[in-house]
Amino acid sequence: MIITSRDNPNVKRIAKLTKRSEAKKEGLIYLEGTRLCEEALSSGQKTEEVIVTEDKISWAKEFTPGTEPLVLSKDVFSKISQTVNPQGVAIVIEEPGLASDIPAKDDGKDIYAVLENIQDPGNLGTIIRMADAFGLTAVIISPSTCDPFNDKVIRATMGSVWHIPVVRKTMDECFDFFARSKTETLAMHLKGTELGTGELKLPCAFFIGNEGDGLTEETSSRCSKLVKIPMKGKAESLNAAVAASVIGYELSKLL
Amino acid sequence: MIITSRDNPNVKRIAKLTKRSEAKKEGLIYLEGTRLCEEALSSGQKTEEVIVTEDKISWAKEFTPGTEPLVLSKDVFSKISQTVNPQGVAIVIEEPGLASDIPAKDDGKDIYAVLENIQDPGNLGTIIRMADAFGLTAVIISPSTCDPFNDKVIRATMGSVWHIPVVRKTMDECFDFFARSKTETLAMHLKGTELGTGELKLPCAFFIGNEGDGLTEETSSRCSKLVKIPMKGKAESLNAAVAASVIGYELSKLL
Numbered sequence: 001m002i003i004t005s006r007d008n009p010n011v012k013r014i015a016k017l018t019k020r021s022e023a024k025k026e027g028l029i030y031l032e033g034t035r036l037c038e039e040a041l042s043s044g045q046k047t048e049e050v051i052v053t054e055d056k057i058s059w060a061k062e063f064t065p066g067t068e069p070l071v072l073s074k075d076v077f078s079k080i081s082q083t084v085n086p087q088g089v090a091i092v093i094e095e096p097g098l099a100s101d102i103p104a105k106d107d108g109k110d111i112y113a114v115l116e117n118i119q120d121p122g123n124l125g126t127i128i129r130m131a132d133a134f135g136l137t138a139v140i141i142s143p144s145t146c147d148p149f150n151d152k153v154i155r156a157t158m159g160s161v162w163h164i165p166v167v168r169k170t171m172d173e174c175f176d177f178f179a180r181s182k183t184e185t186l187a188m189h190l191k192g193t194e195l196g197t198g199e200l201k202l203p204c205a206f207f208i209g210n211e212g213d214g215l216t217e218e219t220s221s222r223c224s225k226l227v228k229i230p231m232k233g234k235a236e237s238l239n240a241a242v243a244a245s246v247i248g249y250e251l252s253k254l255l
Numbered sequence: 256m257i258i259t260s261r262d263n264p265n266v267k268r269i270a271k272l273t274k275r276s277e278a279k280k281e282g283l284i285y286l287e288g289t290r291l292c293e294e295a296l297s298s299g300q301k302t303e304e305v306i307v308t309e310d311k312i313s314w315a316k317e318f319t320p321g322t323e324p325l326v327l328s329k330d331v332f333s334k335i336s337q338t339v340n341p342q343g344v345a346i347v348i349e350e351p352g353l354a355s356d357i358p359a360k361d362d363g364k365d366i367y368a369v370l371e372n373i374q375d376p377g378n379l380g381t382i383i384r385m386a387d388a389f390g391l392t393a394v395i396i397s398p399s400t401c402d403p404f405n406d407k408v409i410r411a412t413m414g415s416v417w418h419i420p421v422v423r424k425t426m427d428e429c430f431d432f433f434a435r436s437k438t439e440t441l442a443m444h445l446k447g448t449e450l451g452t453g454e455l456k457l458p459c460a461f462f463i464g465n466e467g468d469g470l471t472e473e474t475s476s477r478c479s480k481l482v483k484i485p486m487k488g489k490a491e492s493l494n495a496a497v498a499a500s501v502i503g504y505e506l507s508k509l510l
Contacts, residue, residue, distance in 0.1 A: 126496070126497060129493065129494060130490075132488050132490035133490035133492070156494070159490075163490070164488075230507070230508075231388040232389060232390035232507050233386070233388050233389050233390035233419075234387055234415075234418055234419075235384055235413065235414075235415045235418070238384065239411070241381070241494070242381060242500040245493075245500055246501060252486075252488075253485075255487045
């Protein structure tokens with residue numbers, strides 16, 4: 001049966017869940033578009049609801065064989081859609097929850113990106129993607145860092161948000177863990193000494209601060225070293241995701 | 256005199272110029288907010304118009320002493336403003352024009368980022384900022400790459416768009432110049448060989464392709480080498496600005 005009314009209770013419910021704040025309250029994520037949906041499905045996320053237009057029923061059969069899809073008319077789908085050119089494919093999945101413990105490898109070759117108050121979803125997503133590409137153990141985000149299941153973050157991760165552990169921890173919890181695991185802690189700081197790659201060793205956690213303000217004084221002072229990426233040009237600083245990527249890349253050479 | 260009407264011809268003209276497509280036709284750029292305006296002014300961009308609210312007249316006196324500002328009521332300013340919380344400060348400057356020739360240093364230690372069809376303004380801005388930080392000679396953009404004077408690009412460059420040469424050239428013009436200047440040409444390509452830093456030499460141009468499609472076959476095949484950034488993790492690719500930053504950083508070690 002194709003739903004043709006915006007007033008259908010199922011449609012009303014999905015429309016509500018397209019708002020991130022509403023979905024979050026229920027521990028759910030609304031995803032739209034074939035790429036985003038297929039990335040989540042192929043990584044085994046639990047599907048709560050599948051929403052397609054009539055011409056995408058075959059997509060639902062292929063990618064979500066166990067779930068009866070909600071079939072909407074193109075008109076109704078476009079009304080709830082969050083995109084300019086709706087592809088007629090959306091899913092609601094359970095929020096996987098942020099890994100509760102900071103993971104560690106058996107061989108001690110751990111690299112952690114610790115993000116304190118990163119606010120730009122594109123930066124957070126790009127860092128999660130980079131961390132997955134360079135083989136980092138986890139991305140740790142402070143309580144004030146933006147929601148990793150925000151639509152823009154998920155898009156920017158290109159699927160990596162489903163693959164690499166993302167852990168939300170206070171700075172206290174981080175420093176406790178790193179002290180116990182004898183993990184070196186590097187504050188990325190414009191007043192730091194220039195990164196000499198010979199000095200790097202694992203396990204290592206590097207701390208990246210807010211886009212405008214950098215790391216807090218407190219966090220910087222608790223790290224074992226303040227380092228900066230050598231910049232031979234004129235600009236005084238780098239985008240947060242770029243800084244994270246360069247140090248992440250250098251550390252990945254030790255894996 | 257404080258302008259209190261949206262129908263004032265000067266206000267109408269500024270409102271029109273807030274649309275990038277309209278400003279571009281006249282070779283102008285509309286910038287808003289203290290940071291963005293001050294970055295452009297301190298780099299010596301030619302000011303066509305200064306627009307402030309009454310409480311920001313002192314700002315205009317300090318930063319644009321030679322130009323009589325257009326003073327608007329807060330209400331009128333907020334109507335033309337492109338931001339959620341207007342700061343009451345805007346300028347219209349002349350578009351500096353893209354450097355017409357590809358520049359080169361006397362010592363031959365040139366690094367060029369060549370961008371083929373980069374579409375995301377955040378990526379383009381982040382690459383321009385990185386290039387300025389790492390001391391690259393220029394950023395070269397293909398005819399299809401997005402407008403570097405787009406508001407989002409300018410914001411992401413954090414002022415670097417006014418400092419490092421950005422040159423728009425066809426791929427033919429690039430390869431002609433690089434052949435003449437004996438510049439190595441590296442295609443950043445997922446099928447390339449892993450970047451061995453020992454192999455890098457200057458002058459060098461690295462080519463980065465479109466976010467979704469990568470470099471065109473034609474451009475890749477014209478480069479002297481296809482290289483990829485070693486990724487020891489699971490994600491198969493990197494964000495375009497991250498890939499550009501890692502190779503830019505490695506090359507900057509040779510400066």
